[in-house]
Amino acid sequence: MSVQEHRTEAPGLANPVVSGLRDVGWAAGDIDTALGTPVTGTAEWDAFTASWEDLARDPFMADGGDYRLRRYSEFDCTADEVRLLPHKAYEQAKEINRLNGGVPRLFEPFSDRVAHGPVAHTLLSWCARQLDETEDRGPRTWYAQVFQNRILARPGTAGKPTPEGVHHDGVDYVFTVVIDRKGITGGTSSLYEALPDGRHGKRIVSVEMAPPGGFLFNDDVRTMHGVTPVVPADGESEGYRDTFIAVLSRRP
Template sequence: MARSSRPLNDTPATTKTSKAQDWRGELLRDGHTFLRATQLQPLLEAQGSLGDWYAFAASWGDMPVDTYMADGGRYRRRRHAVFAISADGRIERQPHQPHYQSRDYNTLNGGVERWFEPVQESIGASSSLHAILRFCSAVFGALAPQVKSWHVETHQFRIEARADMQGLPTPEGMHRDGVDYVLVLLVRRHNIASGTTTIHAPDGSSLGSFTLTHAFDATLIDDARVFHGVTAVEPLDAAQPAHRDVLVVTFRRQ
């Protein structure tokens, strides 16, 4: 990265070494895997420059409120963009369009076309985002080599919390997204407690839990096989702003 190899974060990423996990095999076997920042960041850098990461991460500070929340909440800010990615890795941003989920997948906010403000052009074209998209294309393409083209949606989420208002990263509860594969990548968390990701089998049994703590911590999910959710977040210091910024990327075969 241009300014520092350390992720942008409230606290430094851990320097402790741990036994490397076979995360690709874990994703194939279990339908999900958790990648720590120290694992994922080099994988992204192998796909392209992260030299504009600081500008990329800073763009979460300019996000409109999600006005489609059926629970009346105003704790979520969001931007959205759609890309087409071919099997050979060609990335093309598509005309702005609504995000749609049926109520089978989103019982709270599904069943309507939701027109979110678009991801800024400079962010959609950034080398950091394209490195992330190429990484996802390589991983998910290897799992489904027969797919020639992917419909890809990117969602910038900021979940805010106050002393009188918890933030709900997944207000619809434990869910699937109705796609093939999902990446959830932490960009930053500031003054936030909790936000634990939980993974469940279709029968409701727990398959694991973890907390995205540092920038570049991420989970990869086979959406057809597992359900996922995230616990509510709340401020550590009620007198200070508190938010959790993530990028969600979904891949659906066309």
């Protein structure tokens, strides 16, 4: 499925992001269409995406892999305001993340330019607005745990965007934007039915999000997600896949 086949907002039509999240637990599209104004290709976007060249190696990979680079920060978000929270370790229960869970993981934070910049704030406030409308309970604050990820593809070593396999993140919603893809094949995102026993059921959809700005937004309770490994494309010696990922939870 092409992301362009599941368009977001259009004049005079219901918001397909909200409809998708409500009706089937997911929506996909491109962020410029969703916002109704271009963000990709702007000077602000160029400064935002350039920061992926300054990510640190993830030192917490229990599989011994050195293919993931990342930074991590947390925010409180509403439809009108995004506030950076004090930096702390990212934690997941072992039951949620069988590979890397169960230990505090203190990643390098976002640079000030990203954390306080217009693109990150635009994306996160847009997420809050979609979720407010999806749940139709009035404005609320959303707790966003946010990653800048780069997955490397090198000869003889597959880069794994989801090294833990098909999984939940233990939150309410997951928003993923593809920033860039260079010299790779793979990196297809799939959603699966979440079964009551913690396993995943049948595949619901597979999406290869196109950069810049292709996104997937999914309900982390109703669905589970996974991404196929990335490997160098024919004729390429290496490559990478860059993403901006926000996992969002309701504030009490």
